[in-house]
Amino acid sequence: MTAGESAGVRLTVLGGCGAWPAAGQACSGYLVAYDGFRVLIDPGYATLPRLLASTAAEEVDAVLVSHGHPDHCADLNPLLRARVLGAAPPPALPVYAPPGALDAVLALDRPAMLAGGVELLELTPGRPCEVGPFRLDAWSLPHHVPNAGLRLTGGGRVIAYTGDTGPADELVDLARDADLLLAEATYPEWVPEEDARHLSTAADAGRTASSAGAARLLLTHLWPDTPHEPALDAASRSYTGHLAVATAGHTVHL
Template sequence: MELTVLGGCGAWPTRTQGCSGYLLVCEGFRLLIDPGYATLPALLEHADPEQVDAVLVSHGHPDHCADLNPLLRARALGDASPPPLPLYALPGALAPVLALDRHGMLAHAWRLHEFTAGARFEIGPFTVTTLLLPHFVPNAGIRITDPRGAVLAYTGDTGPSPQVPLLAREAGLFLSEATHPEAVPPADAEHLLSARLAGRYAEQAGAARLVLTHLWPGTPHEEALRAARAGFSGPIAVAVPGQILDVGTARH
């Protein structure tokens, strides 16, 4: 199971990278996770629009799903005529982005599968387990297991919760939101995570590796890494476009 980072910027894209977006590949199956603002150009470096096999979205904020619209346009209006793209999301999460074009224009390009947080289901070779995590809107933490037992855990966007280390338990790779390095401002403290707390959760979970994502635009990476290292003894990185990560297995 291999994860390619398409973007990892929180809130809005910068000159150098898009927002949250990840391509997970196993046995030739391409699962696009959270196609946020400005992630489609990065995706096109690795796959054509018609080669995406399914899309999984953690929550409905546009920095996690806005580029679903141009992806569907490319599939619906291009020459390849691929089958409808399976979309997996919480109820109502994709309604705004799916309504951006005139009614029916892209309807043949997608097939929506809505799930409730806490559900477990299959997407291609992957087993997906979800947990409800606190955010400004309903957000599903996502745990993906491949046929060999390797585990990717991804928070989407979340505030502090005892569910986070459960989600990441013995994951080969823990992809965690880390909007602020040390402390989240009080107004957002229930809905977003710090890099310091992400490191602590990764250690509690026994995760093999921690990758920090959704950093506030302009945050120095070293500040986030330093904060996370205070709590986590394993390898840590910040998600940057083009990064290709072998999900691997848990620490022993």
């Protein structure tokens, strides 16, 4: 454990692209560290190489997956391979996800390959649990597949994460007084009609952060290769706090 790890809660963005990774980028992936404990949130496409640039696979203590779309969980497979195929495999990795969300990604290998390498734990809205030094709360939020909004509390700090979600009253409770709201913002101001119930905008994220009193807002899951300025402008119309876009390497110290 380094001095930086013990000083406070730290979130490092591994990737923030929605749908697929743009050139040189990665999809959703966020590493949260506190008191020597490391939680990986949403190991989406291309996040593992970025993780391994600073953290060995066996140093990940737990994984949280908001939902089963591959841009949020595909790199769980190579992460588990890196752990179980190493010279000294670590204990099974606790992985929290909605029921059935990881069936497809875990089926990429024969069961014997990953045997003993993963402990699946279901995220249950309304039933908090302890993940290392953190309290984890989950909310059921609307998306094309079951999606869990996540709230991590530890070290006197709160990180709230929406996963991918359409409009929902519960978002304000999820983000209430959070030190950091990490919010899906696929589009700047409007979502195409066919996805309007399942995805959000930067403008939506700004309104949620303002209503919830979140201290910081980090916009993520922007459509690949789109400029950041329209999203930042849309969110800033209702939110006046610290605002940024999640890009690989961006670190927030809380």
